[in-house]
Structures are given as C-alpha cells and as structure tokens.
Amino acid sequence: MRAEFQKENLSLYFIAGTQDCPAGIETVLRQAIEGGITMFQFREKGPGSLDSKDDIVSLAIRLQAICREAAIPFIINDDVDLAVKIGADGVHVGQEDEKALEIRAKLKGKILGVSVHSSEEAAKAKADGADYIGVGPVYPTTSKADAKEARGTEVIRDIRLAGMQIPLVGIGGITAENAAPVFASGADGVSVISSISRAQDPKEAARRFSAIIG
Numbered sequence: 329m330r331a332e333f334q335k336e337n338l339s340l341y342f343i344a345g346t347q348d349c350p351a352g353i354e355t356v357l358r359q360a361i362e363g364g365i366t367m368f369q370f371r372e373k374g375p376g377s378l379d380s381k382d383d384i385v386s387l388a389i390r391l392q393a394i395c396r397e398a399a400i401p402f403i404i405n406d407d408v409d410l411a412v413k414i415g416a417d418g419v420h421v422g423q424e425d426e427k428a429l430e431i432r433a434k435l436k437g438k439i440l441g442v443s444v445h446s447s448e449e450a451a452k453a454k455a456d457g458a459d460y461i462g463v464g465p466v467y468p469t470t471s472k473a474d475a476k477e478a479r480g481t482e483v484i485r486d487i488r489l490a491g492m493q494i495p496l497v498g499i500g501g502i503t504a505e506n507a508a509p510v511f512a513s514g515a516d517g518v519s520v521i522s523s524i525s526r527a528q529d530p531k532e533a534a535r536r537f538s539a540i541i542g
C-alpha cells in the first residue's frame with residue numbers, strides 16, 4: 329500500500345472511534361465517504377470507547393471492508409498488532425507509542441503515520457521512515473483528553489520553513505470554516521474527528537471541506 333500512498337490521500341483524513349459517533353460509526357463512516365473523505369483512521373480510544381478486544385477487532389474488520397469498497401486507505405491508531413493482524417493499510421502512532429523504527433520493520437510496504445509537535449520530532453519521524461506526520465492540535469479540541477496546547481499553524485510553518493517536505497496533515501479542532509489557514513501554512517491535508525463525526529449530516533459536513541481542498 330505504501331507504493332500507492334501519496335500526499336493527496338491526506339486531503340480530508342477522517343478519524344473516528346465509537347466514542348466520537350453518536351449516530352453509529354458504520355453509518356457515519358459511510359456518509360463521510362459519500363461526502364468525499366480521502367483516508368480513514370479507526371481510533372478507538374478514551375472515555376466511552378469499547379474495551380472488549382474482540383469487539384474492537386470485529387468492528388475494525390467491518391470498517392476496513394467499508395473503506396476497501398470505497399478504495400480509501402484504512403489506518404489503525406496505535407495498535408500495530410491489530411493493523412498487522414487484519415491487514416490494514418497502515419498505522420498511526422504517537423511519540424509515546426512503539427518506536428516508529430521498529431514499526432517500520434513490522435509494517436513493510438504499509439503506511440506509517442507519526443504524530444509530531446515540533447520540527448525536531450518531525451525530523452526524527454522522517455528519519456524513522458514515516459510516510460506522513462500529523463501536526464497539532466492546531467485549534468482547541470475536545471476529542472483528545474490529553475491533547476497538548478493548541479499552537480495554531482506555527483508548528484506546521486516551522487516544519488516547512490525547516491525545508492521538510494514530508495506529507496503533513498494538520499489536526500485539532502478543524503472545521504470547514506477554519507481549514508483554509510491550515511492548507512495555507514503548508515499542510516497537505518486536514519485531519520478531522522468531531523466536525524464530521526458529530527455533525528447532523530456527516531456527508532454534508534465532509535462535502536463542505538471540498539470547497540477548500542480544491
């Protein structure tokens with residue numbers, strides 16, 4: 329899958345777990361796909377998320393099938409073993425997760441995304457073989473309890489000013505109304521949870537981004 333991964337996949341990168349989807353994650357995912365999302369990350373984490381491993385695995389398999397039908401990359405958050413087990417297209421890990429270098433070895437040919445909060449962490453992620461980096465929170469967020477302080481587009485600009493061209497997605501509190509500055513600062517895409525997952529009409533919510541993505 330890595331061969332097919334390109335920065336355009338990051339344009340509208342939807343992330344969700346059951347905890348983010350009052351209307352039901354499978355329904356929300358299908359509507360988000362109809363609305364034009366370009367990549368999906370299953371992130372079952374935090375208050376209200378499933379705690380049964382079996383439930384998580386069977387849901388991941390169902391969500392993966394929905395993404396495969398639509399030919400969009402299916403990414404697992406944090407759980408490298410789950411990603412390998414079900415043959416996901418890739419994994420996204422934070423600084424505290426398994427070392428990106430070790431994951432790169434386990435996930436040959438798959439997509440590896442790493443969360444970074446500075447240009448130094450971005451350089452390390454690149455050296456470790458990351459295919460893309462997630463930078464944020466850009467704006468305040470309520471979808472990640474332990475999120476760091478919102479930095480606006482400062483870190484994205486720092487990374488681009490440092491000359492790093494690695495595929496980069498901004499994340500944190502992003503809506504169709506505040507997405508333009510994220511692209512303007514050098515991001516290849518925006519990563520979104522609640523402005524799609526909690527929308528009255530997730531398809532319409534996703535579609536509203538396409539005016540900005542071009």
Ligand SMILES: Cc1ncsc1CCOP(=O)(O)O
Nearest residue numbers: 469471472500501520521522
């Ligand atoms: C997973 C993650 N990482 C940084 S902020 C965040 C949550 C983003 O959720 P939302 O788009 O609802 O603010």
Ligand SMILES: C=C1C=NC(C)=NC1=N
Nearest residue numbers: 405420443462463499519
């Ligand atoms: C924390 C995260 C940062 N960025 C992305 C793309 N996903 C995440 N789970």
Ligand SMILES: [Mg+2]
Nearest residue numbers: 406421422425
């Ligand atoms: Mg993590």
